[in-house]
Amino acid sequence: MKKIINTQNAPAPIGPYNQAVLSGNTLYTSGQIAINPKNGELVTNCIEDETKQVMENLKTVLTEAGMTFEHVVKTSIFVKNMNDFTKINTVYGSYFNADTAPARETVEVGNLPKFVNVEISMIAIK
Numbered sequence: 001m002k003k004i005i006n007t008q009n010a011p012a013p014i015g016p017y018n019q020a021v022l023s024g025n026t027l028y029t030s031g032q033i034a035i036n037p038k039n040g041e042l043v044t045n046c047i048e049d050e051t052k053q054v055m056e057n058l059k060t061v062l063t064e065a066g067m068t069f070e071h072v073v074k075t076s077i078f079v080k081n082m083n084d085f086t087k088i089n090t091v092y093g094s095y096f097n098a099d100t101a102p103a104r105e106t107v108e109v110g111n112l113p114k115f116v117n118v119e120i121s122m123i124a125i126k
């Protein structure tokens, strides 16, 4: 049985998907990009702020499902430029305890929706 998770506190999907799907105790989030849900605008000033908006969006999706970053077991990071790796890590890492940080992969891609620089998705288990 799958339960669709959507919240107005995170950006509305920009395509035919939902913000997350809960299957049993496992939450699969869609990839989030740095759309500010308050005004619908992209955060573009720097990769740190872009990553922060992505993480804040994911936080609200997790919250809607009754979860926190502590429930996250796996993440996927898609970046336009691997030279941003260290800066993204600094912001991303501030949302996790180093001891319990989830597994993840980071992949450089040719392009991302709306030409953003970073997109992150998560899997969380309650």
Ligand SMILES: C=C(N)C(=O)O
Residues within 6 Å of the ligand: 014, 015, 017, 030, 031, 032, 033, 113
């Ligand atoms: C932003 C997305 N998650 C998408 O276009 O699939």
